[in-house]
Amino acid sequence: MLDFFRLGRLRLVAFAAIPFLLGVLAVPSADLVIAGRLVLYGVVLHLFACHVNDFADLEYDRANPVRRESPLVTGTVAPSRVLLWILTEAIVLSATIWTSPIPLWVRVGLFSMLFVAGYGNIFQKRSSWISPLVMDYIFGFGSAVHLMFTAGALGAVIRPVLVVVVVINGFVLVMVNSYGGNLKDLEHDRGAGLRTTAIVSGVVTCGGRLVFTATYVAFLTVAQAGVVTGALIVTILRPGVFTCAASILALGSTAGLVRQLRDPNWGAEPASDPAHPLAALGRPWWIFADLVVVLAAATAFAAPRSVLAVACAVTAWSGFAAAASAARKLHRRRTTSARRSRRPHTAGAVSSRRAAEVPRQMPDHGSPPSAAVRPVRPRPGDG
Numbered sequence: 143m144l145d146f147f148r149l150g151r152l153r154l155v156a157f158a159a160i161p162f163l164l165g166v167l168a169v170p171s172a173d174l175v176i177a178g179r180l181v182l183y184g185v186v187l188h189l190f191a192c193h194v195n196d197f198a199d200l201e202y203d204r205a206n207p208v209r210r211e212s213p214l215v216t217g218t219v220a221p222s223r224v225l226l227w228i229l230t231e232a233i234v235l236s237a238t239i240w241t242s243p244i245p246l247w248v249r250v251g252l253f254s255m256l257f258v259a260g261y262g263n264i265f266q267k268r269s270s271w272i273s274p275l276v277m278d279y280i281f282g283f284g285s286a287v288h289l290m291f292t293a294g295a296l297g298a299v300i301r302p303v304l305v306v307v308v309v310i311n312g313f314v315l316v317m318v319n320s321y322g323g324n325l326k327d328l329e330h331d332r333g334a335g336l337r338t339t340a341i342v343s344g345v346v347t348c349g350g351r352l353v354f355t356a357t358y359v360a361f362l363t364v365a366q367a368g369v370v371t372g373a374l375i376v377t378i379l380r381p382g383v384f385t386c387a388a389s390i391l392a393l394g395s396t397a398g399l400v401r402q403l404r405d406p407n408w409g410a411e412p413a414s415d416p417a418h419p420l421a422a423l424g425r426p427w428w429i430f431a432d433l434v435v436v437l438a439a440a441t442a443f444a445a446p447r448s449v450l451a452v453a454c455a456v457t458a459w460s461g462f463a464a465a466a467s468a469a470r471k472l473h474r475r476r477t478t479s480a481r482r483s484r485r486p487h488t489a490g491a492v493s494s495r496r497a498a499e500v501p502r503q504m505p506d507h508g509s510p511p512s513a514a515v516r517p518v519r520p521r522p523g524d525g
Contacts, residue, residue: 145213146227149196150189153463156456158188160436161285161311163452165292167444168304172296176242180292183238183252187259190231195263197224206330232260244295251291258284267336274339275361282316283309303379303442306372310439313368314432320361322429325352352406359403366399369432373439380442384449388438391431398428 162184166177196203196214200221203209213219239252258280266277286308294300324331324340332341343358373392377385402408408426437453 145219147189149213149219149224150192152189153460153467155185155188156459156463157433158285159184160433160452160456161287161289161308162292164307164437164440164444164449165289165298166296167440167448167452168289168293169296169298170445176244177292177296179238179242180295183235184288184292186231186235186238187256190228190235191259191263193224193228193231194260197221197228198264199267202330202334202336205334206327208327208330232256242295248291248295251287255284255287255291267331267338269337274337274342278316278320278339279312281319282314283312285315286311301443303376306375306379307436307439307442310369310372310376311436313365313372314429314436316365317362317369317432318429320365321426328352354403354406362399362403366396366432369435370396373435376439376442382441384438384441384446388435388441391438392435395428395431395435398426398431402426402428 159181162181166172166181169177196212200214203212203215209215214221214224235256236253239249239256242249244252262277262281262284265272266281267274269277272280289308289311290300290304293304298304320339324338325345328338328340328345329347331338339361340358343361344355345358346353370389370392373385373389377389434453437449440449
């Protein structure tokens, strides 16, 4: 069961649930049963997408040192079991869509995005007829649009301000995938012949450091411009303390992005594996700031107190997941260190024991072999 959630990136499930939670908050008098089903649908959809991704990328992950501890790569979990998980999740998701009392346009939209989630996680880096730049937008807006579907399923009137928040969330997720998702596996994906936005844009590494191209810089700049523009529109449509804060924070995250574009390796942690320095890039603070922009902008259609509760829940879950991950890595490091410290001692003990046995087993080379194994009997008359 732990491997099920580990492969499902349970640590990120809170971020994946944000569109569904905000969609519920858009309808204060929502049916709690339907709202709960939709939020759980979002959780299962996240697990489904991650399991599909790991199953489809297994061949490449086996050659990727960053993924060497994945249960699928180590053989702890058989591919057939993951395939069973995927089929079960697809059935549960489809049944939830089909049996829920929701409008037809929402049902069609959810089925469409379920297909996109499966297709995208299989062919996102392999598609030869869809540009990776387009695939990143399909991923981002395909995830963000669930905010509108959730609100519509609960009977909300889809107003322009809600659509703008969906657009902001879409642009943020585009940046999350094209930056955090593309760069950590850049050289491995390039060597495996895969296609990502970073690769087709010409991003390269030199001496373990990233070198951005004008195309990649323009791609990130356009996405960030969408975040800032959306935040300003929300502030104009629904002036308030929190919506103004969203605009200010969007401008602040833009400053962070500009700093990152000037020095692509800015803020990177020391690499634990010198052979794969890009794995230490992580996600910079300006991406998390953009996620906060989405929450602040959502106060345009939801109660600020409720949005704050969602933000606190997401933060608490992320902190717990980070602490659990750090504890697991520390335990693994200590276990590895203990094994290495015991190995020389054991080898030395075995060598000493074998050395002690040699004189008893080997005959004296100065005497005939029989003299070493036969006792000398006294002859008659000796004495």
